[in-house]
Amino acid sequence: MIFLQPWAWGLLGLAVGVAVLYFLRRREEERRVSAIWLWTREAERPRSALSFLWTKIGLLLLQLAALLGLVFALAMPFLSHEIVGGGNLVIVIDGSASMQARDGTTTRYERARALAIEQIERLRPQKIAVIQAQREPRLLMPFSADRNAVLRALQQARPSLQADASWSALMQLLLGLGERSQITEILYISDRPPEEREKMRWLPVGSNVPNLAITGLAARPLPEAPTRLALWSRVENFSDKTLDAQIRLFADDKEIFRQSISVEPGKAHHIETWSALAQRFVARLDADDSFSHDNERYFLLPAPKTLRILWLGERNFFLERALALYAQPRFEFLKALERESVAPEAFDLIVAHNIHLPALGSGRWLLVNSSLEPLVQIVGDLRVGTPVRWVEATHPVVEHVQLAHLQPLRMREVRLSPVVRPLAVAQDAPLIAAHSSGALRLLYWGASLQESAFVLTPSFPIFVQNALRWLLPEMAFTADEQYVSSLAPAPGFYQDYAVNLDPQESLINRSGESAAAPQSVSSVFSEELLRVQIPLWHYGAWAALVFLLVEIVLYLGRPSFSLGALWRWRLSRGGR
C-alpha cells in the first residue's frame, strides 16, 4: 500500500487531544433522584470485562476510530500490487478477404484464431473482448471474464470477403467497448500492419505465397461496330515469381475467350478482345495459387438510358455515335442558340461543336472546339498542336484515357477563366478543361474533331463515357464497381450490379516496410508485470463517517431499536 499524502498520518496526534477532551468531559455528573432504590447499582449487575470496558471508553474508541478513518482517507492510500495479466485485453482479428489466403494447409484466418487463443492462454487477462476487423467491423464478444465464452466465440467466428477494416469504424467499435483506461492492450492479428501501430500490438500472420489475380474486367460498346463490344481484362501477379495460368472470358454464360498466360512477378497482363452484345461478363482464372477468391471477376453492362441532347453548331458523326454507345440519345440540332426559343434547362446535355456561345448560367455543357464566355474565350485561330501533357491526370474525366491518343493536329487558342481547371495542356493552350459550380457543369475539348485522330482511338469512347459520367453524375451509364459488403457478402451478380473483391485484397504478400520490420511482439502482459493501483481513501472516509454517526447516536441516547423490539413489532403487525 502506498500513501500519496503520508504527512496526513501526523494528524493522528490529534488523538491525544480527543482523549483528553473525552476524559475531561466524561466526569460523572451528579444527579439527585427521587427513589434511588429503583436504580440498580453498577456493581450489582453481572458484567463482562468487555462490557465494562465498552461502558468506560466505548465512545472514545469510536471517536478514535473515526479519527483514524479520516487520517487514513487524507493520506490518500492506494493498494498497489503487480500482477501477471489481469488486465483487459482486446483481440482484433483481421477478417478481411486476404485472411482466407492459404499458407500451406491452413488459412491465415485459422492461424490468427489459433494465435488469439494462444495469447489468451498465455496472458490470462481478466477480461477479453474480440473484434473482427473488416470493412464493416464486427464485435464478436464484448468484454467478458468468461474465458470459455470468448473461446467459443473465437471458434465460431468466420472470415468475410470484405475489404480491409476502415480505421475510423474500427476505432468507433473500440471506443464502444469502454474508456481507454479500461483497455490494457489491443492485440491486432492480421496479415497487414494496422494503420496506427503505436495504439496496438500487431501479431503478423501469413508468409509470401503465390497469387495471381484478375483485378479488372470491363466491356464497352464500340462506336464503329454497334453489334459488338470491346472486352478488357487485367491479370496481375502479386508474388515474387513468374506464374502461369489460363484465363477464360464468358459473356452471358458462354465462353468467348480462352488464353494461357504467363505473368512476371509484380507485372500485369492485359487482355483485349471482342464480344457480341451481351450484359453479363465473367472472367475466370485457372491458376494454382494460394488465394482463389480473386481468380474470378464479374462485370454487368447496364441497359442504355434515354438522354435529351441539344446539339448546337456543326454535327459530328463520331461524337454522335460515341454518345449513342452509352445512352439512347434524342438529339435536337440547332445551328445557333436563340435564347427565346430554346431553354437549355429542358435538356440533359448540351453539346456545342465549333460554335461561339454567350454566357449561360446553368446546364451541362460539352464544349468541343467552342467558346462559352466568359468561362472559355477563344482568342486565336487553330494552330499546329504541340505535345500534350497532363495537368490533372487523376481527374475522373481522363481516367483510363491514354495521353498518346489525345494528340491533336491543330488546337484552338483560348483563354480560360481562373475557375475553369485545365486537365491537359499542349504548351500553354488547354486541351481538356472542366468547371463545376452550382447548376453549371462544363467540359471543354480544345481541338477540332475533324482534324484529330482522337476519335479513332480506344480512348475516345472512354473519354465520352467519362464525360457523360462526370457531367451527369445522377444518371448511371455504367455499373459502378461494387465490392463485397454485408449486403452482398460474396462476389457475383446481384439485381442491378456486379460485386467483386476489392483488388487491394489480392495484395496478400507484405512487401517493403511492413514485411521487413514486423512490430515487436512484446506485450505489457508478458514483458512487464502489470502494476495495479486501487484507491482506498474512500473506505477510510466512509468508515470515519459511520464511526462518527454511531458515536453520536450512542451519545445522544440509547437507540430504541433492538432485535427484540423488532420481533415484538412484527408480532403486533401480525407477522410470523
Added chain:
Amino acid sequence: MSAQKNSLELPQEHALLDEEFLRRLLHLQLLVKRHFHGYAGAHKTARAGMSLEFAEYREYYPGDDLRYVDWNLYGRLDRLFVKVFHREEEIPIYLLIDTSRSMALGEKLSYAARLAAALAYIGLKELNRVGVFPFARDLARGIAPHAGSSQLHKIFRLLTSLQAQGETALNDALERFAKLPLENGLAILLSDMLDEHGYQLGLSHLLYKRFEIVIVQVLAPEDIMPRIASEARLIDSESARAFSVGRDAVHRYRERLAAYEQELDEFCRARRIRRVLVSTERPLERVLLEDLRGVLFS
C-alpha cells in the same frame, strides 16, 4: 346555592393560582361515591333530604311530614305518597400532601401545592369542609377541615409556606392521620408515592376508617424518563445514599418503575381506590379539567 358558590372570596395575596384560572374551575363538582354523614352542603347524596331537587315518591308511613304528601296523587290513586327530595350534604375533604425531600425534585411539591389549592377551592365553593395535612415521615401541623372563605385563606397560606423536608414514610404518616379524631370523608393523597417501605399499610388504615381515597400521584419528567449521557452519580434526595451508574441503568430503572407502578395500580384497583398519575410537565388546567374528570370530578 350557586350565588353562594360564587361568593367564595379569593385570598388577596397568594402566588399559587390566578383568578382567571380559578374561574375556569367553577363548574367542576366533586365526585363522591360513598355516603358520608355531614351537614347540608352542595354535595348531592342519594339520601332523602331537603333540597329543591325532586328525587322520587314513596309510600306514606305514619310519622312522615304531611307537608310532603302529594294530594293530587292521592286524589287519583286513593293512596298516600310522599315526595322525596335529594339531600345536599357537605362532606369533609382532607388534602394529604407529601412534603418529603423527594417532592422537591422536579418541583413536584409546588405542583402538588397548586393542585391542592385548586382542589381546596373547588371543595370549599361547594360548601364542603376542607382540611390540609402535610406529611413526610410524620404528620405535620395541618389545618382541620372547615368551610368558608377564611378556610381558603388559611389553606393557601399553608400551601404557600410548604417546604420539602424529611424522608417519606407513607405507612406511618397515613396511619397517624387515620388515627386522628376526624370524621371520615374524602381523602385526597398528593404524593409521588415513591416509598421504599411501601404504602399498603397506610392506605389500609384509611380504608379501615372508611375514608374514600383518591391518589393523585405527582411525578416529575426525570422520574419517568431519566436521561444519563454516559455515567452519573446518583444521590438519593431523601436518604443521601449514592452510587454510580452507567447509561444502560436507565433501562433497568424504567423497568423497575413500571413494575412498581403496576403493583400500585393493582393494589388501588382491588380496593377501589381511585388513582391518577400526573406529570409536572402537564399543565395544571388540563390535569383538573381532563385527567381528574371521572376520577375526582363529575
